[in-house]
Amino acid sequence: MSDQCDLCLLGLIILSSLLTGTSGADRVFISSGVDVSLPCNKHLSDCKSTSWIYYNRFTEIVELITGGIKNKDTERHERLSLESDCSLNIKNVTEEDYGYYRCTQYVNGEQQGTDAYVYLHVLHVSVSPSSSSSSSSSQTEISPGRSVTLSCQLYSYFGFSCNFLVSYEGVELLWVNQAGVDLKTDSRYQISSSSSSSSSSPDHCIITLTTTLLDEDDNREWRCQLTVGNQVQTSVRYTVKYSGDPASGTAGLLYRVIVSIVEMAVFAAPTVILLQIICARRAGRKDSKPPEEIEMPTILQ
Template structure:
């Protein structure tokens, strides 16, 4: 089932679909605006042994988010992070900047315990080329759907495994609709361009991520004709 990118209620954690990679690695898919819980599969009973480390994409820069069960309050997104009772890392209202590699490591008496569990968080985000006031009947709009992956090229996936595609409110694939021009810019980006009509107001367009015929997540865009209609 596709996961819509409606903002969740505070405190509700959305568990996104998982795709297991190689041993010790897990892939988690979310859309921007969702809450996500990253499970620490090697957690000990006492979360004071737990440290969560974030590795920024395409770099070797690492950042300790949680140390010994205590949140690092000196980072920009500290208010959106929390540690669950099961030692999971909870991220509130994910953004595209949250994508990357997360490692849950256990320390006992100051020594590493076991192998750190790695989680790759992929975030789907939809943006518009037009502001709300610029959107009106007769104007052109381009929506960009991008899956932010640990590597820009999405090289963690086989080409035949990963698909991004646009659908309307009735879940009809828009690739075959002549009203919409859909282009690919690399494996992880799909743009949709169309001329807006009066009846498009409040219409929902969704971009979905499908891997091996399984929908992992989706991101929605609601058309709002805020400008003067022709």
């Protein structure tokens, strides 16, 4: 019965947000891999009567914090902590953390003040499995000459479809370089936008970047940037680091030349020093007469 009431309340909040554009809930946009703090309306001197409830699906309601104590039955309890102002801190956010959060405070069955509602949207980048032999959430190792595809996805809660976020909220996803320039202006990049949805998940916004890597792309950084009303909210950085022998390709030729010059300098240095010593000694001999050429004093007869 309690779960049904929570679902009804959640449905009313989402309906209100769709009709009015505001619901009194905070909307937090964050990138995966960082820490985030979700605000709570603190009405008491401490947080012993504070509870945090998480809604990821209409059928999934999880109590993360109950009476100021973490629920150890949750998979991510080690990444959660309750701050002194009763806000919920989530370390190393993942794409699985997106959803709807509610902070409530009750004393003896009576609600204290108003609840705090937070919609957490998570921006995450992944690399195409066929593009790399070794990858992580922020870096991929690959060889030049191969094609790489990076997919940037915004994970949002039910009621915030991609079309709604783009059309009514002004949300936009972009791929930019280190200088913040939109890569759509560069013909070497193929960029496309789409959405993904299923019966068990909402309609997520996706923007992909595909390019063939050049020698000079080693350690190059690309960034998936999320803006709302032309204001940057968050971004995810992605760096390409080449694997294998660095002495390959055009960059490898330059690498070998530099190594050869350094080696020549190291081996030539002792020879140069020895020649300088020999020249200095010869110059010293010219400035002084040999012992046999020194005139002996005349002996008086």
